[in-house]
Amino acid sequence: MPKPNVKEQIVATSLNLLHSKGFNATSVQDITDAAGVPKGSFYNHFASKDALGLEVLRRYAEQAAELGEVLHNTALPPLARLQQYFEALIAANAENDFNCGCLLGNFSTELSNQIPAARQALHKEFADWTEMMAGLIAEGQRTGNISAGQPALEMANFIVDSWQGAVLRSKAEQSQAPLDRFLHTVLTRILR
Amino acid sequence: MPKPNVKEQIVATSLNLLHSKGFNATSVQDITDAAGVPKGSFYNHFASKDALGLEVLRRYAEQAAELGEVLHNTALPPLARLQQYFEALIAANAENDFNCGCLLGNFSTELSNQIPAARQALHKEFADWTEMMAGLIAEGQRTGNISAGQPALEMANFIVDSWQGAVLRSKAEQSQAPLDRFLHTVLTRILR
Numbered sequence: 001m002p003k004p005n006v007k008e009q010i011v012a013t014s015l016n017l018l019h020s021k022g023f024n025a026t027s028v029q030d031i032t033d034a035a036g037v038p039k040g041s042f043y044n045h046f047a048s049k050d051a052l053g054l055e056v057l058r059r060y061a062e063q064a065a066e067l068g069e070v071l072h073n074t075a076l077p078p079l080a081r082l083q084q085y086f087e088a089l090i091a092a093n094a095e096n097d098f099n100c101g102c103l104l105g106n107f108s109t110e111l112s113n114q115i116p117a118a119r120q121a122l123h124k125e126f127a128d129w130t131e132m133m134a135g136l137i138a139e140g141q142r143t144g145n146i147s148a149g150q151p152a153l154e155m156a157n158f159i160v161d162s163w164q165g166a167v168l169r170s171k172a173e174q175s176q177a178p179l180d181r182f183l184h185t186v187l188t189r190i191l192r
Numbered sequence: 193m194p195k196p197n198v199k200e201q202i203v204a205t206s207l208n209l210l211h212s213k214g215f216n217a218t219s220v221q222d223i224t225d226a227a228g229v230p231k232g233s234f235y236n237h238f239a240s241k242d243a244l245g246l247e248v249l250r251r252y253a254e255q256a257a258e259l260g261e262v263l264h265n266t267a268l269p270p271l272a273r274l275q276q277y278f279e280a281l282i283a284a285n286a287e288n289d290f291n292c293g294c295l296l297g298n299f300s301t302e303l304s305n306q307i308p309a310a311r312q313a314l315h316k317e318f319a320d321w322t323e324m325m326a327g328l329i330a331e332g333q334r335t336g337n338i339s340a341g342q343p344a345l346e347m348a349n350f351i352v353d354s355w356q357g358a359v360l361r362s363k364a365e366q367s368q369a370p371l372d373r374f375l376h377t378v379l380t381r382i383l384r
Contacts, residue, residue: 020305021305021306022216022301022302022306024214024216024217024302025302025306099304099305101300101301104364105301105357105360106301106302108361108363108364109214109293109297109298109301109302109360109363110214110217110298110301112291112293112363112366113212113213113291113363114213114214114217119364119365119366122364122365123365126361126365149381150377150381154373154377155377157370157373158373158377160357160361161354161357161358161361161370161373161374162353162354162357163357164356164360165352165353165355165356165357165360166353166354166357168297168353168356168357168360169349169353169356171300171301171305172296172304172311172315172318173311173314173315173318174304178353181349181350182350182353185342185346185347185382188341189341189342190377190381190382
């Protein structure tokens with residue numbers, strides 16, 4: 001019988017390793033060594049390294065959703081919620097010294113071609129993320145709190161994509177500047 | 193004596209492989225097999241796979257610079273040049289069926305932490321790219337052809353970062369839509 005805590009240990013360790021080093025630069029041996037579990041136990045819990053990658057993506061998306069709770073804070077107008085949300089994302093990148101990027105973005109570049117199920121999973125995560133944001137933008141547009149210069153879903157998609165690019169550049173240069181530039185431009189030129 | 197045509201064969205083959213499959217998913221054996229050269233010949237020409245990666249990045253940047261020639265076409269106003277430039281980049285992504293992304297972006301996510309010299313090289317390529325674009329934006333701002341809503345260099349950096357994000361999403365979803373959305377938003381909300 002596989003032990004559930006071994007599986008959890010593998011997922012938690014893999015989330016850190018795959019986020020910081022990447023999928024293809026991390027071997028199953030790296031993971032089991034770092035998790036302190038026997039290499040043979042890996043395949044009791046995962047059919048393949050690809051299957052683990054998908055599990056890690058789900059876990060990452062769950063954790064990222066917690067940062068999105070501020071988006072539901074109805075005490076604040078939509079624009080202020082979006083600002084606080086991206087400030088929290090910037091702080092999360094600062095915690096990693098701007099060295100890890102976003103796992104969705106990393107997997108998009110590394111695994112879209114390599115693992116067909118990863119492409120499907122990424123498509124869904126991006127769609128969920130943008131739809132949540134589009135709902136809030138539409139709310140702000142109705143009250144005049146957010147610019148009506150573009151349809152809400154188009155604006156949300158542009159903002160999510162631009163965030164991914166800002167995170168990528170932030171990782172390339174290990175710098176917060178691209179993230180601050182993103183937020184300033186989005187707040188002053190896109191959302192207003 | 194290393195044969196120069198073997199080196200060229202390795203670089204040209206590697207550019208395709210590293211762009212489509214990624215750096216860590218491609219072995220030296222994959223490269224020498226695809227190039228049709230003996231595996232042993234690789235190390236006559238490159239000190240390491242990392243050194244090859246840097247050479248491939250230089251070659252990619254040289255080829256990308258050719259697409260930038262339209263930016264110097266003084267018969268067109270700056271905004272029209274920028275539009276034609278990004279249309280050419282979108283066409284180049286379409287040629288790859290939106291499957292490869294931008295090598296600068298791919299290496300940013302995959303190699304920034306792994307190869308310190310890659311981070312330095314990426315920093316320089318991004319700086320050269322944005323400075324070229326900032327010069328053209330500043331020219332458009334002087335004549336009123338481009339919005340003066342932001343300093344030219346900040347605008348150029350935001351546009352380059354957002355392009356990277358759009359390409360990443362385009363690769364994740366194998367779709368042109370993020371690239372068209374990028375261009376429409378940048379032309380109508382950022383540059384005007």
